[in-house]
Amino acid sequence: MLRPQDTATREKKRLDGIWSFRLDAESRGRADGWFSGPLPGAGDMAVPASFNDVAADAAVRDYVGDVWYQRTARVPRGWAGQRVVLHFESATHRATVWVDDHEVVSHEGGYTPFEADITEFVTPGEEVRITACVNNALTFQSIPPGTTEQTPAGPVQRYWHDFFNYAGLHRSVWLVATPQAHIEDVTVSTHHDGSTGTVHYAVDTLDADGLDVRVVLRDEDGAEVARGGGASGTLTVADVTLWRAGRGYLYALEVQLVRDDEVFDSYVQTVGVRTVEVRGTEFLINGEPFHFRGFGKHEDIPVTGKGHDNAWMVHDFRLLDWIGANSFRTSHYPYSEDVLDYADRHGIVVIDETAAVGLNMGLGGGIFGAQGYQTYSPETINDDTQRVHAQAIRELVARDKNHPCVVLWSIANEPESDTEGAEEYFRPLFDVARAADPTRPVGFVNVMLAPHGKCRVSQFGDVLMLNRYYGWYVNTGDLASAEIAWREELEAWATDGKPIIITEYGADTLSGLHSITPQPWDEEYQIAYLQMNHRVFDSVPAVVGEQIWNFADFKTTAGIMRVDGNKKGVFTRDRKPKSAAFYLRQRWRGES
Numbered sequence: 001m002l003r004p005q006d007t008a009t010r011e012k013k014r015l016d017g018i019w020s021f022r023l024d025a026e027s028r029g030r031a032d033g034w035f036s037g038p039l040p041g042a043g044d045m046a047v048p049a050s051f052n053d054v055a056a057d058a059a060v061r062d063y064v065g066d067v068w069y070q071r072t073a074r075v076p077r078g079w080a081g082q083r084v085v086l087h088f089e090s091a092t093h094r095a096t097v098w099v100d101d102h103e104v105v106s107h108e109g110g111y112t113p114f115e116a117d118i119t120e121f122v123t124p125g126e127e128v129r130i131t132a133c134v135n136n137a138l139t140f141q142s143i144p145p146g147t148t149e150q151t152p153a154g155p156v157q158r159y160w161h162d163f164f165n166y167a168g169l170h171r172s173v174w175l176v177a178t179p180q181a182h183i184e185d186v187t188v189s190t191h192h193d194g195s196t197g198t199v200h201y202a203v204d205t206l207d208a209d210g211l212d213v214r215v216v217l218r219d220e221d222g223a224e225v226a227r228g229g230g231a232s233g234t235l236t237v238a239d240v241t242l243w244r245a246g247r248g249y250l251y252a253l254e255v256q257l258v259r260d261d262e263v264f265d266s267y268v269q270t271v272g273v274r275t276v277e278v279r280g281t282e283f284l285i286n287g288e289p290f291h292f293r294g295f296g297k298h299e300d301i302p303v304t305g306k307g308h309d310n311a312w313m314v315h316d317f318r319l320l321d322w323i324g325a326n327s328f329r330t331s332h333y334p335y336s337e338d339v340l341d342y343a344d345r346h347g348i349v350v351i352d353e354t355a356a357v358g359l360n361m362g363l364g365g366g367i368f369g370a371q372g373y374q375t376y377s378p379e380t381i382n383d384d385t386q387r388v389h390a391q392a393i394r395e396l397v398a399r400d401k402n403h404p405c406v407v408l409w410s411i412a413n414e415p416e417s418d419t420e421g422a423e424e425y426f427r428p429l430f431d432v433a434r435a436a437d438p439t440r441p442v443g444f445v446n447v448m449l450a451p452h453g454k455c456r457v458s459q460f461g462d463v464l465m466l467n468r469y470y471g472w473y474v475n476t477g478d479l480a481s482a483e484i485a486w487r488e489e490l491e492a493w494a495t496d497g498k499p500i501i502i503t504e505y506g507a508d509t510l511s512g513l514h515s516i517t518p519q520p521w522d523e524e525y526q527i528a529y530l531q532m533n534h535r536v537f538d539s540v541p542a543v544v545g546e547q548i549w550n551f552a553d554f555k556t557t558a559g560i561m562r563v564d565g566n567k568k569g570v571f572t573r574d575r576k577p578k579s580a581a582f583y584l585r586q587r588w589r590g591e592s
């Protein structure tokens with residue numbers, strides 16, 4: 001599947017705006033045919049946005065079940081004879097879509113795109129009704145998992161991850177026109193040897209019998225640097241400008257479907273020439289050791305929730321630059337493709353994560369020991385979950401494989417990983433990731449409950465990613481003891497001979513709370529906590545990265561450990577710096 005694009009042969013029409021919207025607490029909508037006419041009893045909803053906070057109504061915020069979105073759209077009259085596609089960048093966590101009365105597509109998984117060829121159901125120049133039934137329930141067979149508990153007061157969604165279960169249409173919806181004979185997919189991979197770069201490409205086409213593939217590679221000035229033909233091939237780039245952290249140089253590969261000089265379809269794929277390699281305890285980009293500095297982030301903003309917003313995205317990247325970060329992890333789900341495009345262009349390195357978070361019933365919202373279920377069992381996380389998880393990995397790789405910013409796949413965050421069940425569950429999933437993308441390392445993020453010597457899943461990873469909270473969840477307030485315990489554990493991990501990225505360490509901090517004798521929750525403690533961690537990291541050579549939890553405060557489910565959400569941000573939820581931001585700027589940029 002390709003991203004919607006405007007090219008010489010393609011057009012796209014964005015369907016964002018105000019849609020009709022309603023809850024369907026009794027799940028009546030399908031049986032009552034709500035797609036077959038104007039949505040009965042509907043209110044308004046913004047797209048893109050999470051619906052939860054927009055309505056200013058606790059019943060909507062905490063709602064579990066089906067919700068319906070609807071709008072009409074006119075198919076441009078100039079699209080006659082074209083193939084018309086309806087494309088959703090995401091629908092959280094699953095959706096079924098109708099065009100007028102026709103059911104056209106269903107999709108499981110809340111953070112990857114899906115689309116349907118709707119040519120036969122539309123007439124260019126006329127309006128169609130587009131209806132989506134979106135469902136936000138988490139089950140043991142969804143990624144992420146959860147369960148709906150029936151209480152005397154009604155259904156309550158329970159889950160084991162520490163961010164609010166925002167849902168809805170979080171990203172853009174498009175109508176797209178392509179030629180009937182069209183390019184279906186493009187895959188690129190790159191190498192370089194000295195100043196010579198190579199770009200390997202492979203093109204999938206549909207209904208293109210008798211047509212040829214032609215490719216032209218251009219540099220950022222638009223000058224042609226290489227051309228080739230055939231469904232796959234390798235282009236050579238003399239005097240290549242590499243994509244690197246801090247300098248996101250992008251070539252443009254124009255792929256054309258042609259017969260002689262007639263162009264039937266054209267698609268432009270950006271290409272960053274770079275290599276990624278794990279060698280011993282080093283993580284190499286372009287053959288040079290790379291040290292990750294940055295954050296675990298969230299897609300999380302006031303009111304809009306997980307709805308993509310370009311202003312906030314650009315602002316966040318400016319703050320990353322200001323503070324001297326060179327990377328982030330898309331904790332804990334695939335982010336908007338706009339974010340990855342932007343990271344490509346700005347040379348920010350990305351650890352790309354699936355939505356497999358909370359596969360750990362020993363944890364709940366950051367609270368250890370919230371047991372009650374067994375993680376891996378026929379009734380909980382089981383073979384069906386594994387199939388959904390495998391599909392989530394495939395869809396993530398299919399979507400993001402061409403982004404130079406993505407250097408590492410994270411197939412899960414903090415699953416239970418110290419049991420036989422965990423080993424059986426994860427072994428095949430690493431194979432799935434490697435089969436989908438042989439060019440990038442693969443890992444998963446280890447939790448403190450499965451320390452060195454106990455974890456049975458880290459053996460499968462190319463890289464060790466560790467989340468640790470010494471001085472916060474353990475040795476709370478006692479940084480001296482925390483430092484000793486943390487160094488001891490880290491030195492044990494270093495004996496595995498793999499690069500270690502600390503993908504989370506952080507302390508909840510209430511912006512504005514100060515003390516000359518630092519203790520948990522005040523701004524000075526956050527700095528002292530980070531300084532302690534950095535002393536430990538700097539003394540262990542296998543540590544190749546530090547990503548603080550979190551870039552900004554974010555919304556979570558309600559709980560006695562969370563005051564208006566998780567407060568481990570270096571910035572507040574509205575992106576004001578806490579004192580730690582200036583300390584980090586000093587460490588990472590040498591500027592205060």
Ligand code: GCB
Pocket residue numbers: 161162163332365366367413414467504549566568
């Ligand atoms: C973790 C999780 C993250 C939580 C964080 C915390 O280990 O990966 O999702 O938000 O801890 O603050 O408890």
